[in-house]
Amino acid sequence: AQTVTQSQPEMSVQEAETVTLSCTYDTSESDYYLFWYKQPPSRQMILVIRQEAYKQQNATENRFSVNFQKAAKSFSLKISDSQLGDAAMYFCAYLGGDTSGTYKYIFGTGTRLKVLA
Amino acid sequence: EPEVTQTPSHQVTQMGQEVILRCVPISNHLYFYWYRQILGQKVEFLVSFYNNEISEKSEIFDDQFSVERPDGSNFTLKIRSTKLEDSAMYFCASRKLDEQFFGPGTRLTVL
Numbered sequence: 078a079q080t081v082t083q084s085q086p087e088m089s090v091q092e093a094e095t096v097t098l099s100c101t102y103d104t105s106e107s108d109y110y111l112f113w114y115k116q117p118p119s120r121q122m123i124l125v126i127r128q129e130a131y132k133q134q135n136a137t138e139n140r141f142s143v144n145f146q147k148a149a150k151s152f153s154l155k156i157s158d159s160q161l162g163d164a165a166m167y168f169c170a171y172l173g174g175d176t177s178g179t180y181k182y183i184f185g186t187g188t189r190l191k192v193l194a
Numbered sequence: 195e196p197e198v199t200q201t202p203s204h205q206v207t208q209m210g211q212e213v214i215l216r217c218v219p220i221s222n223h224l225y226f227y228w229y230r231q232i233l234g235q236k237v238e239f240l241v242s243f244y245n246n247e248i249s250e251k252s253e254i255f256d257d258q259f260s261v262e263r264p265d266g267s268n269f270t271l272k273i274r275s276t277k278l279e280d281s282a283m284y285f286c287a288s289r290k291l292d293e294q295f296f297g298p299g300t301r302l303t304v305l
Binding site: 120134168183186 | 227235237239241250285287292294295296298301
C-alpha cells in the first residue's frame with residue numbers, strides 16, 4: 078500500500094528566508110503524481126505545486142519549488158523569500174492508481190509552517 | 195475558472211440525526227471523491243465514485259455513509275445517524291484526468 082510520510086510536524090522560518098519541508102513516500106507504481114497542498118486557517122485545500130513522476134525536471138511555481146528524488150522516493154518543498162501569508166499547514170499528497178485502477182490521494186500528516194516577522 | 199462547490203459551509207447537527215452534504219463537481223469531470231479531515235489530523239479518503247457507482251471506499255466508509263449523484267450535477271454524502279466522532283471537515287473533489295480539484299469543504303459539527 079502507498080504511504081506518505083511528513084516527519085516534521087512543525088517548522089518555523091523568518092520572513093524573507095528559505096525553508097524546506099520534507100516528504101517521503103512509498104509506492105510500487107512507476108507512474109504517479111505528487112502534490113503539495115496548503116491549508117490556511119480557513120481549512121480550504123489549495124494546490125501549491127505538482128510533479129509528474131515521469132518528469133525528471135523539478136517543478137517550480139514562483140517562490141515554490143520541489144526537489145523530487147524518484148529513486149529515494151523523496152519530494153521536498155522549498156519556499157523561498159517566505160512571506161507571512163505562507164503560514165499554514167502543508168500537506169504532501171500522492172496520487173496514483175492501485176491494482177484495481179482506482180486513483181485516490183494519499184495524504185501525509187502535514188507540517189505546520191510558522192513565518193516569523 | 196470552474197470550481198467545485200460545497201454546501202453548506204457549516205452544518206451543526208444533533209447526534210443520531212441524518213445529514214446530507216452536497217457537492218457540485220466541475221461539470222466535465224468524471225470521477226468524484228469524498229475526504230474527511232478531523233480537526234488537527236490529516237485528510238483521509240472516504241470514497242470514490244465513477245460511472246454512477248462506488249469504485250472504492252475506505253474502512254471509514256461504513257454502512258452509516260452513502261453517496262449519490264441524484265441529478266447528474268450534484269454529488270451528495272449522506273450520514274444516516276451521526277456520531278460525535280463524525281465531526282470533521284468533509285471535502286469533495288472531482289477529477290477529469292490526473293489532478294483532483296477540491297471543494298472548500300463543509301465543517302460538520304455533531305453535538
